[in-house]
Amino acid sequence: MTDPKAIQPSELDQLPDRDPEETAEWQASLDAVTKAADSSGIVLPLIGYLANSKDWELVFSDGLTVVFMKNVPENRRIVERYKLPKQFLTYHIITEMVHYTYLGVSKQYVYATVSGIYRSLGELDKANRFTEHFQAASRTPWIVRMLDGALS
Numbered sequence: 001m002t003d004p005k006a007i008q009p010s011e012l013d014q015l016p017d018r019d020p021e022e023t024a025e026w027q028a029s030l031d032a033v034t035k036a037a038d039s040s041g042i043v044l045p046l047i048g049y050l051a052n053s054k055d056w057e058l059v060f061s062d063g064l065t066v067v068f069m070k071n072v073p074e075n076r077r078i079v080e081r082y083k084l085p086k087q088f089l090t091y092h093i094i095t096e097m098v099h100y101t102y103l104g105v106s107k108q109y110v111y112a113t114v115s116g117i118y119r120s121l122g123e124l125d126k127a128n129r130f131t132e133h134f135q136a137a138s139r140t141p142w143i144v145r146m147l148d149g150a151l152s
Contacts, residue, residue, distance in 0.1 A: 036066050036093050041105040041113075043093060051086050058084045063096030090117065107137040 037043045050056045050068045057075075059082040060067035066089060069075045094114050101107045115130035 036064060041097055041100040041110055051089055058086050058089055061089045061092045063092035108134055
């Protein structure tokens with residue numbers, strides 16, 4: 001394995017807008033990626049891209065740090081030994097995001113995001129529970145009234 005190319009945070013948001021040739025060159029030069037979210041609790045766009053790509057395998061995840069390896073012959077031994085189901089990543093990130101509320105990240109942001117994740121997974125009971133947490137944490141009455149319909 002070659003040394004992974006360092007990705008600057010400013011580059012992460014630009015990934016979808018890149019020229020296809022530049023993206024192919026970037027992908028070919030990268031072996032592993034670490035970091036799931038920034039310090040404000042926002043999941044980096046690159047994580048979703050890698051999690052949905054068949055070209056990348058998840059080999060480590062604890063919610064805060066993730067490691068993906070390119071699915072190429074040079075990485076086969078490591079990938080076969082450490083490959084994790086990619087759905088682990090979702091639940092690790094949820095756990096870490098909830099932990100962020102103890103570190104000062106907005107509870108409203110975390111609860112709304114986690115509710116949306118659970119809703120997209122079809123886990124409506126959990127989604128509704130986090131919507132209720134959002135309502136309880138919110139100090140803005142119009143938001144609570146607006147979300148009353150989301151639980152119905």
